[in-house]
Amino acid sequence: MNAVPPISAASTPSGIRIFVPRDVAALAVGADEVAGAITAQAAALGAAITIVRTGSRGLFWLEPMVEVETAEGRVAYGPVQARDVPALFAAGWLTGGSHPLRIGRPEDHPFLVRQTRLTFARCGIVDPLSVDDYKAAGGYRGLAKAIEIGGAATVEAVTKSGLRGRGGAGFPTGIKWKTVRDAVSDQKYIVCNADEGDSGTFADRMILEGDPFCLIEGMTIAGLAVGATRGYIYSRSEYPHANATMRAALDIARAAGLLGRNILGSDLEFHLELRVGAGAYVCGEETALLESLEGKRGVVRAKPPLPALKGLFGRPTVVNNLLSLATIPVILDLGAQYYADFGMGRSRGTMPIQLAGNVLHGGLFETAFGMTLGEIVMEVGGGTASRRPVRAVQAGGPLGAYLPPSQFDTPYDYEAFAARDALIGHGGLVVFDDTVDMAHMARFAMEFCAEESCGKCTPCRIGSTRGAEVVDRILAGRDVAANIELLEDLCNTMKFGSLCALGGFTPYPVLSAIRHFPEDFHRGRLPAAAE
């Protein structure tokens, strides 16, 4: 395995630096209150400190996780509540003093020791809005390299890295870029798909909040590589904090000459804007996203033409997931081969896996492809948060299959998952304990599809509504065998009669629930769990 170069935050201001995350997940469990309490207590004690707000390291069960810069490096404490702050000062945390909440050096924490952080190398460490921090931690070396080697060699490097799209379909990024590069047009675009709608995923959001310049750099490199001078980030309205941070980062980058003309003193030109969706899951589908960017209803377009040839406003367009784009700088900086040396089979590099739901150690776990699902859920995740047995794991968001523990030997790899009718998708894993009702989850999958369908295909629009009704009858214990058969038929119709993966993949969670958890469907008359 390759050694990953260490990263640290840059500047040395006055006072002891205390790092408090501003990631929305940390805010959701009290990080602002903690920062306020630290400031107040330091003032009361006359202690010289500077609070630096960072992204999250991704150990969410320990949030708010506060780090104090000491002689031995940063020492973490967590989960800290505002009421713990006086005791932490009293325990001498400014010099790394011991306290029940003391975690130690984050780099030594088993959850981080096991990871290979390439895309997430800086997240949670640096001040997300400091260009100095970003550059000190390796930022803009990738773009400098791309400028040096030129567009064609940059596309070549991305192809050689083996990077596959992290948005769901796993399409090789280099090949997509080559198509756009080879297309002739007066204008080309780079579009970042940050419409992270999958339940159980938050990696895009963490980069937007914790390392926004990494995305800006990645998109600028993409622009250089394919000859596009304009880019859009399409984010979601459910992410107000991420959008605010990204907007601020864009302003800073423009002011610092990192966007616009003559970037890094070269003749490179790239303009970048943030657009925000309005609560439609289907707008994560790339052609619906383009429609939405054009100000229209987010209805899926038929392919061909590919967006790479006729994308935004009919021009050649790279549409990539945020993680794909945020991984570009490190590939250029450390080399395509360096990246490709991680992973297994045709799944090269690392994947930022997101452990979510009923899991003891939920968070962001970036690792080379190849660990088994069981290792990730049981060893890294520690099993359920409720301490009950794990019953199912939904992989790859609302369109992904439910896997039972008997499939925990599946390696985390695109092909191995596909062989089990499952998805890596955007890297989400949602853990459920033994109280889950899988028939209810199947109903939810159908209901979600009905709710979010763009309406273009009948099997998706009508089939999903019928599907939810059929599960209701099963839940009520009516003609169970016949209704299960009907549900399976409906799933097959949806699989083959849908234009996009919303209708086409909703059958996977439904069918996997029936296949692996038949006892939840073959039930006697019960009060309906559905509303």
Next chain:
Amino acid sequence: MPILHALQETFGHVPQQAVPLLAEALNLSRADVHGIVSFYHDFRDAPAGRHVMKLCRAEACQSMGGHALAERLLHRLGLDWGGTTGDGQLTIEPVYCLGLCACAPAALIDGRPLGRLDQERLDAAVNEARNDWSRP
């Protein structure tokens, strides 16, 4: 879209009267504009309550008991999804994932995030909102 977001930000909804104006300004038919507004779940055609809670209904939140939590809350307030309390103080809207799935169940109230919700924390947030007569 940026215009619609701005309207909703200002008025709390996209007023019916705005549709013909938008159509004219953007050189679209009224039906087009209506089609766009109605396509996106975010845009309301009527004002919401003074405070808006977006409660996550997606899978990760369900795995931590979010479903039961939401049902109980709606029942207690006598509301359906999207409904507003009789005093006009609080609207409860569904949302499908806030990216807080490792701190589930989760919600946003007036844009403020809440994670690791249990009955007590949720009730406290709801009661606070119902007693808060300031505009967020």
